[in-house]
Amino acid sequence: MSQVIVIGAGLSGLVAAIKSAEGGQQVTLISKGLGGLQLSQGTIDIHEQGLAGLESPAPHPYAAIGAENVLAGVKYLAKLLGPEFLVGDAKKNVYLPTAVGAIRPTALIPPSMAAGSVRDGAKWLIVGLRRLKDFNASLIAGNLSRLELPGGGSLSARALTIDVVAREGEVDSSALTFARAFDTPDFRQRLVAAIKPELQPGEAVGLPAILGVKQHDFWRELQASLGCEVFEIPLPPPSVPGMRLNEALTAKAKALGVRFVLGSYVSGFTAAGGKLVSVTVATTGAPQEFKADKFIYAPGGFESGALAMDSHYEITEKVFGLPLHGVAPVEELILPDYWDEQPVFKVGVSVDKQMRPLDAAGKPVYANLHAIGGIIGGAIRWKEKSGEGIALGSAWAATEGSENV
Amino acid sequence: MSSQGYSALGFAGHELARASLDHCVKCTICETQCPVLAVTPLFSGPKFVGPQAERYRHGLSVDHSLDYCSSCGTCTLVCPQGVKIAELNSQARAVMKAGHMPLRDKLISQTVVMGKLMTPFAPIANAALNVGPIRSLVQGVIGIHKKAPMPKANSRTFMGWWKKHTPAQPATKGKLIFFHGCAGGYFEVDTSIKSVEVLEHLGYEVVVPKQGCCGLAQQSNGLYHEASANVVKLAKELQAAGDVTIISSSGSCTGMLKHEAHEIMGVTDPALADVGARVRDIMEFLLELDEAGELPHDFQPIKMTVPYHAPCQLKGQGMGLPALEVLKLIPGLTVVESGAACCGIAGTYGLKKEKFDVAQAVGKPLFDMIKATNPDYAICDTETCRWQLRKGTGATVDHPIALIHRSLGLS
Ligand SMILES: Cc1cc2nc3c(=O)[nH]c(=O)nc-3n(C[C@H](O)[C@H](O)[C@H](O)COP(=O)(O)OP(=O)(O)OC[C@H]3O[C@@H](n4cnc5c(N)ncnc54)[C@H](O)[C@@H]3O)c2cc1C
Ligand code: SF4
Ligand code: SF4
Numbered sequence: 016m017s018q019v020i021v022i023g024a025g026l027s028g029l030v031a032a033i034k035s036a037e038g039g040q041q042v043t044l045i046s047k048g049l050g051g052l053q054l055s056q057g058t059i060d061i062h063e064q065g066l067a068g069l070e071s072p073a074p075h076p077y078a079a080i081g082a083e084n085v086l087a088g089v090k091y092l093a094k095l096l097g098p099e100f101l102v103g104d105a106k107k108n109v110y111l112p113t114a115v116g117a118i119r120p121t122a123l124i125p126p127s128m129a130a131g132s133v134r135d136g137a138k139w140l141i142v143g144l145r146r147l148k149d150f151n152a153s154l155i156a157g158n159l160s161r162l163e164l165p166g167g168g169s170l171s172a173r174a175l176t177i178d179v180v181a182r183e184g185e186v187d188s189s190a191l192t193f194a195r196a197f198d199t200p201d202f203r204q205r206l207v208a209a210i211k212p213e214l215q216p217g218e219a220v221g222l223p224a225i226l227g228v229k230q231h232d233f234w235r236e237l238q239a240s241l242g243c244e245v246f247e248i249p250l251p252p253p254s255v256p257g258m259r260l261n262e263a264l265t266a267k268a269k270a271l272g273v274r275f276v277l278g279s280y281v282s283g284f285t286a287a288g289g290k291l292v293s294v295t296v297a298t299t300g301a302p303q304e305f306k307a308d309k310f311i312y313a314p315g316g317f318e319s320g321a322l323a324m325d326s327h328y329e330i331t332e333k334v335f336g337l338p339l340h341g342v343a344p345v346e347e348l349i350l351p352d353y354w355d356e357q358p359v360f361k362v363g364v365s366v367d368k369q370m371r372p373l374d375a376a377g378k379p380v381y382a383n384l385h386a387i388g389g390i391i392g393g394a395i396r397w398k399e400k401s402g403e404g405i406a407l408g409s410a411w412a413a414t415e416g417s418e419n420v
Numbered sequence: 421m422s423s424q425g426y427s428a429l430g431f432a433g434h435e436l437a438r439a440s441l442d443h444c445v446k447c448t449i450c451e452t453q454c455p456v457l458a459v460t461p462l463f464s465g466p467k468f469v470g471p472q473a474e475r476y477r478h479g480l481s482v483d484h485s486l487d488y489c490s491s492c493g494t495c496t497l498v499c500p501q502g503v504k505i506a507e508l509n510s511q512a513r514a515v516m517k518a519g520h521m522p523l524r525d526k527l528i529s530q531t532v533v534m535g536k537l538m539t540p541f542a543p544i545a546n547a548a549l550n551v552g553p554i555r556s557l558v559q560g561v562i563g564i565h566k567k568a569p570m571p572k573a574n575s576r577t578f579m580g581w582w583k584k585h586t587p588a589q590p591a592t593k594g595k596l597i598f599f600h601g602c603a604g605g606y607f608e609v610d611t612s613i614k615s616v617e618v619l620e621h622l623g624y625e626v627v628v629p630k631q632g633c634c635g636l637a638q639q640s641n642g643l644y645h646e647a648s649a650n651v652v653k654l655a656k657e658l659q660a661a662g663d664v665t666i667i668s669s670s671g672s673c674t675g676m677l678k679h680e681a682h683e684i685m686g687v688t689d690p691a692l693a694d695v696g697a698r699v700r701d702i703m704e705f706l707l708e709l710d711e712a713g714e715l716p717h718d719f720q721p722i723k724m725t726v727p728y729h730a731p732c733q734l735k736g737q738g739m740g741l742p743a744l745e746v747l748k749l750i751p752g753l754t755v756v757e758s759g760a761a762c763c764g765i766a767g768t769y770g771l772k773k774e775k776f777d778v779a780q781a782v783g784k785p786l787f788d789m790i791k792a793t794n795p796d797y798a799i800c801d802t803e804t805c806r807w808q809l810r811k812g813t814g815a816t817v818d819h820p821i822a823l824i825h826r827s828l829g830l831s
Contacts (some may be wrong), residue, residue, distance in 0.1 A: 016711055029536040043740075048500030049449050186459040191452050269757065278497035279738030299737045300678030302698035318445070319500050322797055 017043040017274065020294060020307040022281050022334075023321075024048030027312030027388030027406035029264040031090060034384055034414045035311070036343050043305060045296055047280040049261065051315060051389075054196040056249035057256020058111065059089060059101065059123035061404035065108045067218055068401065074340055074393035077401070079366050080408040087389065087415070090409030093123060096263055097234060109133075112221065114250050116158025116172075118165075120400060125256050127226055128237040129232040130219050130247030133159075135168025140218045141248075142418045144176040146188050149250045150223040152176050172221070179267040193225035194255040201208045203233060209269055219244035224256050231259050270367035274304075281334050288403055291381045294334075311381050311413055312372075313406075316363060316389040328375070337372045337380060340365045340392040356395065363392025421541075424817075429685050432638065443472035443501040450495035450505055452696075455762040456488055459781035463488035466495035470505040476660065486513050488778065490766035491640050493736035497558065507684050507712065556774035565776035569811035571802075578605045578612040585616075591625035597661045598628045599677075601670030611803075611819040615669040615702050617830050618821060622715075629661035636676040640767045644685045651681040655691035658699075666699040669821055670735035671801035672767065674701045679737070701734065702821055703742040703801065710746065715816065719753035719827040725795040728820070729758040729786060731802040733765065744802060745821040748825045754795050757817035760786040764799070765808035780812070787812040797825065 024046035032044045062068025062077075069082035073258060077085060089105040101123045103109060108120040109132040118133055139159070143152030152174035159172040181188040181196040196202040197272035208222060224247035226234045238245045249256055269275065276376075280322040283295035293304040314334070315323035324330045339360040342348075348359040364372040364386050367399075371379035372386045387409035390398065396402035450466040451457060457465040462485060469486045486509060493612040495505040513558055578600050597618055604612040619626050632654050635647030655677070668674045677699045682688045700708070730741045747755045764770045764781045770779030790813045792797045798813065799820045800806050806817040823829050 042637055046500075047502060049453070049498045050500065053452060054447055108722075182461050188461075189448075189451065195458065207711035253452045258452060266759075272748075274740055276738070278735065282504065294739075298739045299675070300699060303739070315500075320443070320502070 016048040017041045017045070017305070017307045019309045019311065020045060020305055021311045021313060022046070023043070023050060023313035023315060023388070024265075024275075024277070025265075025313060025315055025319070025406065026052055026260075026403055027386055027410045028056075028194035028311070029261075029268055030088070030095075030407060031311045031313060031387060031410040031414050032273045033095065033264065033271060034191070034410065036268065036273050038414070041267075042271075042273045043276060044268065045111055045276045045279065045294070045305065047282055047320075048278070051319065052261040052264070053254055054252045055254060055257040055260075055403070056111075057125055057254055057260055058121040058128070058249070059071075059092065059103075059105075059407070060120075060400040061085065061089065061105060063108070063120045063319070063400045065120070066106050068399065069404075073393070074361075074365065076366075076391040076393050076409065078393075078414050079368065079370070079391075080405070081368070084412040085404050085408030086416070087407075088411030089123065089404065091411060092407055095267065098126060098259070100125060100260065100263060101253075101302050104235045106167060107235065112155065112159055114155065114223070114248060116162075118159075118162060122404075125231075125247070125259070127224075127231065127245075127247045128249070129246065130244035131221055131248060132206050133162075133164050133170060134292050135164055135166070135170065137170040138172060138215075138218045138304040139172040139221050140210075140214060141172050141174050141221045143174065143176040144181075144193065144223065144225075145176055146180065146186055147193055147223055148187055149190065149192060149227070150248070153157065155221075155248070175213050176204075179205050180420040181269075184201045189253060190223060190225050190250045190254045190255055191228065191258070193223070194228045197225055197227045197233065198229050199388075203237065203240075207237065211241060213239060214243060219246065221246050221248050223247070224254065226255075228255055228258060228262075253374075259379070272325075286381060289381060290383045308396060310381075310385065311410075312384060312386045312390065313388045314390055316362070319331070319389070320391055322362060324359075326354070330359075332364065335372075335380070335384065337364045337386070338374050339363065356398070360395045360397075361391055361392055365393075368412065370409050387413050436650055440502060440504045441471050441474055443499055444454040444503045446472075447500070449489075450503075453494050453498045453761055455492060455494060455760075455764070455782045456778060457489055460488065460778050462778070466505045469512070470495065470508045471503055480740045484516070486516060488775070489513065490764075490769040490782075490788065491746050491781070492760065492762040492766045493731055493734035494761040495736070497735055504683060510640065510642075510684050514644055516530070517529055517642045522826065529788075529813040531607075542622050564771050565773040568613065568771040568776055569807040570772075574607055575607060578609045579628075581613055582616070587620045587626075588617075589620070589623075591620070592623035593625070594782045595625045595662060595664050596660060597664060597666040598626050598672070599631060599658060599666050599668040599670070600628070600635070601668060601673035601803075602670075604670045606644060608688050608803045608806070611669050612820060614819070614825040614831070615821050618702075618825055618828065619667060621828055621830060622709075626667075627661055627699060629657055631657045634673045634676040634681075636673055636680070638769055639676070639680065639685060640769075648681070648685050650688050651676060651685075651687060652692060655689065656678060658695050659691050660765075664698070665705065666683055667702050668699060669702045669801075670803065671731055672804070674699055674735050676735045685740070699799070701739070701742065703746050704739055706746045709803070710749070712752075715749075717749055719750045719824075721760055722750050722823060722827055723752040724797070725754040725794055726789045726823070727757045727758055727798045729760060729763060729790075729798065729800040729805065730807045731800060732762040733803050743799070747820060747823060753823065753827075755799075756784055758789050760789065763805045763808045763812075765804045767804055770808060782813050783808055790815055 019035045019042045021044045036042045066343040071077045103123040110118040141152045141156040154175035156172040183192045279298045281294045282297040285292045370385040388406040483682040489509045600612040635650030638647035764779035798817045809817045
């Protein structure tokens with residue numbers, strides 16, 4: 016029998032599983048599918064307002080998690096993966112270019128993106144690949160050149176589109192297909208040969224984030240061959256930088272002996288005396304009960320089906336029927352203008368300091384059930400750029416401290 | 421029963437799997453994990469031929485590259501929204517091929533017939549299958565690639581052994597039904613024998629009813645009518661043997677009984693539902709025993725590092741990798757999980773001449789992993805995958821039960 020069961024394989028679930036296993040616990044991780052890391056940019060967002068955002072008042076998740084736990088969780092991940100995967104300072108945001116030539120704040124970044132941190136006076140050559148439709152170099156360079164940078168000033172970017180084929184017979188290859196091709200020396204040589212003659216002195220080269228999947232330090236080799244700084248710009252999914260993090264964390268968890276049960280969802284539970292006893296897992300053939308001492312629920316939010324709204328606009332948490340915070344009539348949750356703040360995304364569970372979901376009276380629903388990551392309500396994570404900070408801070412808070420062992 | 425077989429193709433393309441279609445959020449996670457898409461531009465990928473194309477199908481194919489899907493099920497396994505992508509693809513392919521099925525697809529899906537035919541002539545069959553010109557002829561006439569891994573015919577069948585077999589000790593525990601599957605009956609006989617011996621060693625009374633084919637190979641080749649009839653017949657045979665747990669060491673046939681026949685072909689016969697809920701993969705069963713504290717830990721050390729490949733059809737059962745957990749109980753043994761989605765063979769896919777190169781490319785990283793981890797010995801839970809791995813690496817490839825058998829001092 017496992018001591019700890021983690022439900023969900025997103026950033027929060029993977030980190031909670033690894034940390035529990037490192038603490039010597041027997042851990043089983045149950046997940047319906049892969050988590051959201053591959054849909055992320057491969058960066059660790061904490062808050063668009065930097066440190067000030069960590070002081071957001073309740074009902075923001077940061078109020079329950081606490082700034083020190085967020086920073087501890089982020090630091091834990093950075094140490095776990097090392098500087099080959101993540102660099103930067105959790106207390107200080109940098110601004111990185113996006114695939115439409117805007118800029119966005121984030122805290123920790125893959126080293127392959129570091130040279131793309133915007134600064135006044137930078138000269139960039141944005142290189143697009145003709146057969147990669149999600150990255151339009153002219154659009155990106157044009158938009159970036161028009162920007163006034165956060166600290167003032169501007170940069171100049173120009174576009175170059177080259178046709179380097181990832182695999183013959185394909186006119187529209189995915190970012191992942193390009194990244195797999197980049198893992199081969201032949202592709203890298205062809206890429207360098209196409210860029211080098213066009214490069215002007217003093218320019219740094221911005222490429223779509225395809226610089227290798229298995230071997231992701233080839234960007235250094237590329238810098239050496241081109242004789243200039245090189246950086247990756249993240250793309251819409253499939254996100255290669257997100258995949259690298261996902262694969263690295265999954266490998267760490269497996270190496271620590273975490274048992275993975277992938278492809279089955281948790282459909283129910285049994286409880287006794289105010290504690291969860293087991294969760295029911297909808298394995299094929301017949302459902303099975305998985306018992307544990309402690310349950311960490313990391314199922315994401317609406318986007319992963321953990322929260323659902325029915326045709327009567329009723330919102331429910333699907334596995335445990337947990338009380339939800341932020342529920343209101345639908346007119347107040349979904350506003351007519353797309354650009355309005357959409358309060359529906361703030362719906363989620365409320366938690367105590369140990370990340371245990373609370374009932375209406377403010378008491379933990381089950382003494383041994385913890386909820387982490389996107390299921391916690393009170394923030395529009397994608398808008399304020401706090402998704403990874405919440406995931407890591409809550410994973411840390413749910414696994415740290417003697418009362419949690 | 422037979423009416424169900426006839427309606428199976430009509431079922432395809434709607435109902436169960438189709439209901440999951442609208443859950444797709446186009447996140448592309450399935451595309452990143454599809455082992456076929458990774459190695460060939462001939463296939464446009466699970467999301468594209470699955471939830472996307474299904475909307476426009478109305479009974480007709482919108483993308484013939486669908487035929488390149490190997491039905492490995494990886495996409496369904498990883499989809500965070502629960503879309504039954506592989507099932508949709510299998511159904512659509514069956515509809516696409518209905519009426520113009522190549523003779524080859526009909527032949528290689530007749531696993532019982534192949535097994536029965538080959539057993540008495542095993543030495544001759546093996547020799548013939550290893551002769552280049554004969555294989556070229558086979559490729560030319562029926563389209564099985566001349567280098568494709570073929571089963572080694574066995575000179576004894578499992579039932580031949582079973583009839584003469586007496587347990588080494590009297591049973592002290594309850595009764596279990598053993599389901600050997602076609603490959604386990606005719607080709608991978610050793611695995612079936614060792615499974616029975618381990619169960620008997622643990623004190624169980626094992627019964628083996630007369631049993632036919634589960635129809636998996638027919639199903640994956642789109643022959644739903646025959647496959648549905650076979651799986652229901654088998655379910656009834658197993659049901660007749662008693663109301664107890666059914667054990668199998670044939671990882672893919674177990675999946676057919678547990679979910680594939682129902683989810684892909686819409687078989688709703690109560691016998692299948694009953695048997696599907698009672699059948700356990702043998703390593704899954706041992707893990708359940710261990711979790712319940714009922715598995716003695718008297719395992720002898722085996723000093724070895726072994727690569728382990730969990731077959732796609734085993735992973736598709738959504739129970740994790742029980743072999744990995746159970747083998748942790750053997751002192752001295754280090755098991756290294758391959759991490760590969762699929763070995764390429766995917767049942768009968770990799771045998772076909774037009775798919776052979778794709779299947780070899782899919783298997784390549786796995787072959788390399790095995791050669792680097794232990795070039796002589798690997799383990800894997802399903803039969804056709806073992807054939808593919810033996811052919812691709814030259815290593816001896818056993819079912820994980822072989823290590824349990826050895827560690828218990830039974831071999
Ligand atoms: C389109 C989009 C854009 C975003 N952009 C940003 C951004 O720019 N910056 C930012 O900071 N944040 C952003 N976010 C939010 C951020 O991605 C999430 O907050 C973060 O990924 C949450 O991770 P998680 O571990 O909580 O859950 P997830 O990554 O969602 O993982 C949930 C896991 O739980 C599993 N699961 C769910 N239910 C069950 C069940 N019943 N049984 C078993 N398993 C189950 C799923 O399969 C999945 O593996 C964005 C989110 C979306 C949807
Ligand atoms: S993984 Fe599932 S939701 Fe995502 S694109 Fe594939 S089918 Fe759609
Ligand atoms: S079943 Fe396998 S081969 Fe077919 S689309 Fe899904 S992952 Fe790809």
